[in-house]
Amino acid sequence: MLINGIATELLHASDRGLQYGDGLFETIAVVDGEPQLWGAHIARLATGCEVLQLPPPDGELLLQEARQLCAASEKAILKIIITRGSGGRGYRFPETVAATRLLSVHPWPDYPRRHYQHGITAMVCDTRLASHSTLAGIKHLNRLEQVLARNEWQGSDVHEGLMLDSHGNVIEGTMSNLFIIEGDTLITPELNECGINGVMRETVLVLAAQLNITTRIESISLTRLKAASACFVTNSIIGLWPLRTLDDITYQQAKITQDLIHTLSEQRLITITT
Amino acid sequence: MLINGIATELLHASDRGLQYGDGLFETIAVVDGEPQLWGAHIARLATGCEVLQLPPPDGELLLQEARQLCAASEKAILKIIITRGSGGRGYRFPETVAATRLLSVHPWPDYPRRHYQHGITAMVCDTRLASHSTLAGIKHLNRLEQVLARNEWQGSDVHEGLMLDSHGNVIEGTMSNLFIIEGDTLITPELNECGINGVMRETVLVLAAQLNITTRIESISLTRLKAASACFVTNSIIGLWPLRTLDDITYQQAKITQDLIHTLSEQRLITITT
Numbered sequence: 275m276l277i278n279g280i281a282t283e284l285l286h287a288s289d290r291g292l293q294y295g296d297g298l299f300e301t302i303a304v305v306d307g308e309p310q311l312w313g314a315h316i317a318r319l320a321t322g323c324e325v326l327q328l329p330p331p332d333g334e335l336l337l338q339e340a341r342q343l344c345a346a347s348e349k350a351i352l353k354i355i356i357t358r359g360s361g362g363r364g365y366r367f368p369e370t371v372a373a374t375r376l377l378s379v380h381p382w383p384d385y386p387r388r389h390y391q392h393g394i395t396a397m398v399c400d401t402r403l404a405s406h407s408t409l410a411g412i413k414h415l416n417r418l419e420q421v422l423a424r425n426e427w428q429g430s431d432v433h434e435g436l437m438l439d440s441h442g443n444v445i446e447g448t449m450s451n452l453f454i455i456e457g458d459t460l461i462t463p464e465l466n467e468c469g470i471n472g473v474m475r476e477t478v479l480v481l482a483a484q485l486n487i488t489t490r491i492e493s494i495s496l497t498r499l500k501a502a503s504a505c506f507v508t509n510s511i512i513g514l515w516p517l518r519t520l521d522d523i524t525y526q527q528a529k530i531t532q533d534l535i536h537t538l539s540e541q542r543l544i545t546i547t548t
Numbered sequence: 549m550l551i552n553g554i555a556t557e558l559l560h561a562s563d564r565g566l567q568y569g570d571g572l573f574e575t576i577a578v579v580d581g582e583p584q585l586w587g588a589h590i591a592r593l594a595t596g597c598e599v600l601q602l603p604p605p606d607g608e609l610l611l612q613e614a615r616q617l618c619a620a621s622e623k624a625i626l627k628i629i630i631t632r633g634s635g636g637r638g639y640r641f642p643e644t645v646a647a648t649r650l651l652s653v654h655p656w657p658d659y660p661r662r663h664y665q666h667g668i669t670a671m672v673c674d675t676r677l678a679s680h681s682t683l684a685g686i687k688h689l690n691r692l693e694q695v696l697a698r699n700e701w702q703g704s705d706v707h708e709g710l711m712l713d714s715h716g717n718v719i720e721g722t723m724s725n726l727f728i729i730e731g732d733t734l735i736t737p738e739l740n741e742c743g744i745n746g747v748m749r750e751t752v753l754v755l756a757a758q759l760n761i762t763t764r765i766e767s768i769s770l771t772r773l774k775a776a777s778a779c780f781v782t783n784s785i786i787g788l789w790p791l792r793t794l795d796d797i798t799y800q801q802a803k804i805t806q807d808l809i810h811t812l813s814e815q816r817l818i819t820i821t822t
Contacts, residue, residue: 275561277561283560283561284559284560284561285558285559285560285566286557286558286559287551287558287559287629287652288557288652289566290695292565292566292629292631293573293689294569294689294691294692294694294695295568295569295689295690295691295692296691296692326692326695326696327696327699355561355566355567358695363657364698364723365691365694365695365697365699365722365723366698367695367699376561378561378562383637401682402680404678404679404680405679406676406678406693408696409693414692415566415567415568416690416692417568417569417570417639417690418568418570418600418683418689418690419680419683420568420639421568421570421632421641422600422601422682424638424639424640425639425640425641440679448639449638449639
């Protein structure tokens with residue numbers, strides 16, 4: 275772990291990241307020592323900094339530290355946290371912000387091959403995503419909704435929980451974005467009011483366009499989700515998992531999904547190790 | 549500062565308080581080494597722990613550590629943070645939770661006497677409080693809304709910002725609860741969907757009943773707020789500040805407000821030092 279460039283795992287407890295969740299994070303796949311989709315991650319971090327009125331991230335410094343930390347890692351997860359640092363009176367920003375940057379490396383989770391080949395089991399969580407247009411899309415540190423949603427199930431029979439907004443539209447998974455397939459069209463929910471604008475979501479939208487798949491960003495009701503011919507979830511670590519079942523629904527495997535998995539694997543954005 | 553009973557200011561960066569805002573806090577006034585309204589603060593912390601499915605706080609241990617830390621403080625602020633500690637895979641709870649408890653003492657802010665005698669200047673913030681029935685009322689660590697709202701103004705001409713919910717009802721200040729006075733009745737907003745159930749808010753509701761003032765908990769629109777004959781904000785540190793102005797509105801001083809300030813001062817829950 276590197277905190278402001280120093281090899282330590284200890285952070286000053288006055289840090290506003292702890293005090294208020296006043297910061298952002300990125301979770302990045304590392305392959306052969308190299309962080310994947312780096313540009314997209316740093317771009318989202320920069321957007322988040324703008325929304326939170328934080329100084330923009332120093333992408334070169336972050337990449338240098340990321341490479342230093344991940345040099346020995348064939349497969350790993352890199353997590354970057356940026357906070358507003360310490361200081362300020364209560365919620366008020368410090369007069370001069372000295373942001374904290376924290377990079378840590380974590381073991382690759384080795385998800386099973388069947389998640390990609392046969393799909394996963396998902397459920398719909400009771401915990402809802404609150405609407406907050408300012409904070410929608412960015413990957414900030416206020417994650418209690420995801421924590422509560424993820425702990426609505428135990429054990430390994432369920433692999434992801436889907437979350438609805440206050441209107442009852444499905445937005446995303448606790449740790450992933452959602453896509454549904456209707457005919458030849460790929461649809462992913464709008465993230466104007468809540469949800470995280472995932473780097474893999476963006477990547478899949480671009481890939482789909484390259485594969486001549488029509489994509490749309492629309493609101494998706496639970497009824498529409500359950501009537502879809504297929505669906506899948508994405509994030510930077512898993513890549514893409516098809517849904518096999520959602521509550522009492524069983525989905526078909528779709529050619530679009532298989533084509534996307536194939537392309538993501540070719541680009542080493544999906545790496546199945548077990 | 550004490551972290552899990554040890555005098556240190558350094559926290560392990562894997563703590564879920566930093567990673568996800570997965571925890572709670574209390575801000576407590578200390579007078580002559582003794583934390584004020586201790587029972588009420590610990591009761592709210594216990595409610596928060598229940599909502600977040602955290603082990604209940606050990607009130608006796610916390611009080612012992614609080615007294616140890618504050619023994620030399622005539623006037624101070626004690627902050628307690630409880631987090632879910634480290635561990636767990638992503639958002640998932642650790643199988644065995646070892647909560648982190650963090651107590652820190654901070655200088656008393658010495659708010660000016662005129663805030664109590666003549667009232668403060670407030671504004672209405674653009675940042676709204678998102679509706680989240682599960683998390684409403686508890687003092688959790690996800691405080692980006694308050695951080696953004698507090699930084700909508702600079703300088704010392706404005707003393708508090710009021711926040712609306714998504715329906716346009718006024719809920720509370722960035723660091724305080726709100727009361728309005730209509731005739732002989734004291735009204736404070738419902739906190740069913742958002743807002744923090746302040747310890748001083750509860751104290752004022754009890755005091756008001758003892759003073760034979762009628763109290764009601766109701767939704768308060770911005771129009772209703774601006775038409776009120778008087779209003780004030782409360783928290784554990786300031787006690788109670790009347791509002792003198794809100795945007796273009798000037799409020800009268802009310803006898804109810806003066807009676808409450810008098811009673812809170814007698815109980816040493818308001819201590820004006822400058």
